[in-house]
Structures are given as structure tokens and as C-alpha cells.
Amino acid sequence: MEFDCWGRVRDQLQSVIGKDAFQNWIEPLNLLRVTDGVACFSAPTSFVGTWVDRNYGDKIASMMTAEGVVVNRLGFKAEFMVENEEKKSTVKPTVPTTTSAPTGSKDLLGAPLDKRFTFDRFVVGKPNELAHAAARRVAKGGPVTFNPLFLYGGVGLGKTHLMHAIAWEIKERDPKTKILYLSAEQFMYRFVQALRFKDTMSFKELFRSVDVLMVDDVQFIAGKNSTQDEFFHTFNALIDQNKQIIISADRAPGEIDGLEDRIKSRLQWGLVVDLHPTDYELRLGILQSKAEIQFAQYPEVRLTDGVLEFIAHRISNNVRVLEGALTRLFAFASLVGREVTLDVVQECLADILRASDRKVTIDEIIRKVADHYNLRLNDILSPRRARSVARPRQVAMFLAKRLTSKSLPEIGRRFGGRDHTTVIHAVKKIEELRAVDNQIAEDVELLRRMLEA
Ligand code: ADP
């Protein structure tokens, strides 16, 4: 009864607190029992317990109560104590030994690996081909040539996916390899905890005994000085032993504020590759591949031609958002039993579509237009009226009116302090020309597509 209740609450929590927080804090917990209004959990460390209690305690208690088991507060036991107290086997089922099972969080105290994050499921396109090639190369093993491998890129572009894929492949080839994958946040918590329990020796031993160390989202330790120090020492010790290190961040090493220079330069010794924002082709490829997976789950769903293309056009960079949109669409379609047409997409994904309307800036427009016509930025902004400059300037104004929400006077100001009537004239002129001049029509279309990509 209380276990079913916890199962339902767990499922809800993922959407309440987000996937990452869920994985970090909730997934490692096991409900032991509920007595006298106290829900008792085992947690991998006492720190995790304290943290969950402080941040989600009330929420969990009220959710469990709402689901039918009265809970007033939570209690936590650190896992090693539980094992002594109530025999390991009653606490946790033994982890199946297939390679596709997520590794438990107790496996070397790393974070669990997501079994969907494999190379098979990673769609490769121009924006990520280098990062993918580097990841494959490192996963192949052999002499350590790229050390560290530093992957960086914006949110939801596949950094974590690639890291897990490397780990799965190495594990599959050589299950004995000790791989430690964790977020920089977890690295810090472990370290802080070791300091608190005056147990830095075993912390150091643990980290220095691994064959492959993966630290995700390393920007998180920027500015946290003692953690940085420890990270640096661990890092050097492993590199000296020729152990592979893989690191990810949301930007290039040199651009992480608050990261010490010696660390920045050390990180750059290896191979630094970035994941670029997705382009239309990659988004479409990803959607097609994810749609296949969805069709397996919802075989009754029908998509009108052009639906995936529409989503690939309209939903931004972040692959996580793209996936979320598709999942919702299939669930919706299967529920209402209607064919998914563009109207259905617009209805079902209205909020996501609105949120990912790309905000094009006037600066970007001016830059792209200048590039396209081989002009300098100053030409566009200058008072020159020669046709070779004036026409591109009008194109840029036209695009600024169409693609941004800026007012006419604002646009005029940004184009070298022109009057809003000049902008109106430019917009009209380009409208007219587009109808009769193929070259202009093509230029405008091409620029629009580049700017909205
Ligand atoms: P990051 O760590 O860069 O923020 P993730 O690796 O967590 O991003 O990716 C976000 C989601 O998008 C994951 O579900 C991942 O599987 C998916 N994803 C990202 N890139 C790709 C890709 N190229 N092919 C397939 N799925 C992808």
C-alpha cells in the first residue's frame, strides 16, 4: 500500500521538480516503511537525505497524504547503515546483470546511466558530427590520445547523451573498466561531505582508482574554490596515470567565469569540441527517429504529411524540448483518437510553439544582410544612397519589421538614426520588388531562413 503510494508520488515528482533534480535526488531513494506518519527512506548518503528533506520534504509528505498514506514527515537512513541494520536484500533488489540495465547509484557512487542514451539512438548531423566522432573515438578505447575530451554546447544538445553513450560502449566491451560518471554538482557534494566527515582520504582514493572519469556540467564548480582545487588535483592525478577523462560544460573552457586559469588551460590540452545549435535537417532527423520509437508505443497514431517538418521548423534548438513536444503529441493523439494534422499540432503544442518562437535581433539581421551582399556593417548604417547599398539596407529593414516586434521608429533608430517613414518606404519597396524581381525574392527568402534557423 505505502509502496504503491510512493510509486505514484515518485512518478508525479519527476514532472514537478524536473528530470535532472529527480535523477539526482529522488531516484536513489528507497522507501523502507511508513510508521506513525513517518516515511522512512534509505538514501545513498546522509547528505542526500538531508537535502531531500529540506528541499522536498513537505512536498513529498503532502503528496503521499493526498495519495492515501498519511505522512507528516520524512526520515532518512544512509545506505551503509541500512545494510547493517536490515540486510541488504530487503532494501534493494539485486541489480540485473544485463548491460542495458542502468547502473545503480551504488556502482562506484556515480550517477546512474540512462539506458536510452546510446550511440544507436544518437542522430548525427552537421552540428554535432565532430563531437560525435570524438566521442566514438574515445569510446573505442585503445591508447589515450584525447585527454581530456571536453564537450561543450548549449542546453539539450546531447552532451549528457554522448557521455553516457561512451560509458555504455566501454562497459560493453570491457565490463571490468571502472567508469565513474557524475555531475560536477555531485562531485562537489561528495567532496564537501568528505570534508565534513574528515574522510578526504577515501574520497581521493575513490576518484583516483577509476579508469574513466566523466564529469558533466563542469561549469557548476566555477567559483567554488576548494572544490576546484580538489577537482584539479584529481584531474592531474588521473591524467598522469593516463586515465581517460571526459568533461562537459555549457561553454568553452576559456569562457567559464570563475574557473581558475590553470584549470582552463589544463582543460584545453586535450580535445575541445562543441555541439552547435541544431539545424533544421538535424531536428527533422531526430524527430523521425524519435517518432519511430513513439509509433512502437502508440501504433494507432496517424500523422499527416508535413507534421514532423512543421515541428522541425518551428521548435527551437533544444532537443529535449523537441522530444517533449513529440511525446506530448503522441499521447494526445492516442487519447483523442484523431489523426494528427497541422491544426492538431498547433492546438496541442501551442505553449511550446509560442515559447520557442525565435527572437531574431536587429543586429543579427544587419550582420547577415551585410554578409550576404558583401558589405560592411557601416555601409548598411551609413547615409550612402547608392543602389548597391540602399537596396540591401531596405531588405534589412524589411526583415527587421517582419521578424522582430520592434516598432518602426525603433527600427529607424537602429539603422543609423533614420526616420520611421524611411522604414515604411523600405518595407513597401521590398514588398513590391519581391513580386516582380526573382533575385530579391530569393535573397529575402534565403535570409529569412538563415535568420530563423
Ligand atoms: P545536454 O546534456 O547537452 O543538456 P542531453 O544529452 O541531456 O543534453 O540531451 C537532451 C535530450 O535530447 C536527451 O533526451 C537526448 O537523448 C536527446 N538528444 C540530444 N541530442 C540528440 C541526438 N543528436 N539524437 C538523439 N537524441 C538526442
Ligand code: MG
Ligand atoms: Mg546534460
